[in-house]
Amino acid sequence: MGRHSRKGPVPKGAGSGGAPGPASGEREAAVASPGSGRRRRSAGSGPEQHTSAGTGPFAGPARGGHPEHHESGGGWGDWQTGTQQQVRTVPPPAAVGGPRIPGPRREFVEAFDAPAAGPAPDPYGPASDPAPEAEALGADEAGEPLAKGGKGRTFTGVAAAAVATVLAVVVAGQVAADRHDSAGARSSEQDRRAVQERPGRSDGRPAPAQEAARPPASPTYAQLMTRQFPIDPELRASGEFEAVPGLDRAPGKGRKIRYRIDVEKGLGLDRGLFARAVQETLNDERSWAHGGAMTFERISSGRPDFVITLASPGTTATWCAKSGLDTTVDNVSCDSASTERVMINAYRWAQGAETFGPGAMLAYRQMLINHEVGHRLGHNHVNCRTPGALAPVMQQQTKSLDIGGVECKPNPWVHPGE
Template sequence: MTAHKATSLRNRRRRAPAHAPLRGRSGRKRRLWGGLAALTVLGATGFAAVGWMSPDGGRTHADARPAPTEHATSGTKRITKPATRPPAGAKASPSPSTSSSAASQKPGIPATGPGTFTTAPGGSAKVGKGTVLRYRVDVETGLDLSAADVAAQVERVLADRRGWTADGHSAFQRVSSGSTDFVVKVATPGTVDTICGQYGLDTGGEVNCSVDRNVMVNLRRWLLATPVYAKDVVAYRALIINHEVGHFLGHGHVDCPGPGRPAPAMMQQIKGMHGCVPNVWPYDENGHYVTGPAVP
């Protein structure tokens, strides 16, 4: 249903700002880092850095790789495994090693779903400068989530002036049909594990990943956030989108730049804040890129 053009995607390859060198995507299997319980819940003062602002921005993307085949079935799309394992080149966001079965113990969070998706209707205007990246928002069938509401939240994140649009050469536009450059998919833990696992990533029923043209959002994280962001789940959703789309754009993981400083969006904050304060945006209010030492 979605046509991806590999040649045009390669032509669109962008470089990160000079102060934020791109890190190559590794095909190595990422192992989950245990210890969500060890995260310290920060006080309300820590959330000053994650507040919402009016949209004012947009952005562009990086390399393309073969995607899983999507078959249209009664208005939904079913993901089927490729006949051969696609080349690796994906990023998973580590978190505690909790089994997928644990997800079913949380009310309203099924462990797995049918693997079919409903696309959010409508679309958005282009935000940002440069060559536009067209994206779609899908929600797994049967979830108690409005695809339109999820799409509206994703739109606000990608349009925010502190988002990836602040680099001055990236742009986004949400669509519901036609060709897309990437797809944001909110899915059950089991479905996320299946899709991410096709690319050699172990998401363990707990975390998100960015593989090929799929920005996979784990339903657990979308609804529950993490202890640090438990009082501001909407802010954590912005972190999910900024972090995983950041991987899609070619950005690698970084560490905390120093105690008391804002945590970079590309930092694996679910593993611990390491002295940094909560922040969900790639750029600050003044348009400065928020980053830290590259993580090997």
């Protein structure tokens, strides 16, 4: 039963339309006529056909286009037979211009509250009420709200559809982003591999920056022996000596002569280069070791036979003066016989002499070593006797190649050409 019913006689005009009304005093369900936005024709006017006017309690033009599905057990009745299966009788709607019964559409409320009163209506029967379309919009054509249950279901469906749409959009966007990221990662990896595998133009060639940063190759012994080194001709260094460490064994079978090499501290010259030059020169077949007469061995500790000393011009003059020799004239070297030292003037070692010139530094240094060691071995000066011949190694070739009008050629060896 509906919660809102009314007692009393039916309003005037309620019985128009040809349908008998209920008895006076009978309780009736107030029925609101569903509007369609048009003015209704009064019931009974015109033939009662399904195509132009519906039968039953709601008269008026019917809308076509889709079948209406009526719920069973409610106030719809049997629309095929035109009879009402509902226990109560509902009068037809009032004529145009008649008074409207106020209140909500209670037949929907009672239809859901009341038990089924008859068989299920035929969904393909005649349709004349446009209320289902209005219900889909949430209100009838008269602006009255729908029942609470239908409106809740409508809102629930709309909310569910909205949530589903949002989820679909989010999932689609995430999938697209994942595909884009995956494609981008694959593309980056392929590009990286292509760059690594692609041969460059400069493969095998160092870059200009690398070439500039690469240190120059160290000069060889032969190259260093041809160079001149800067030094002050009046230099006087510390006067202290330091032995060149290491051992160079005698390579021959003759009489072994042991020597040590000292270099004055603060001289600024390569002591290793000097020590190698002495060892290779003395043991050369063209030198004093010719024919296996003797062999030379360099030591850095123990008692040597003599000490070959590389010293500044000032220090050389001091040690040569101990043996009564003056080296300040022409800035030459000497064998200080009263001492253990064979003095090699560092200026001559670094700069050479005019008699040989700057292009024969190697030959001059070989001559300088052989000449001063020759004095230590007991040989005196010997001058050139044949013009144009090679000067003897014991001639003072640093001072001159022309002795007594006989000019000879520079020569560094004891036994040249052998």
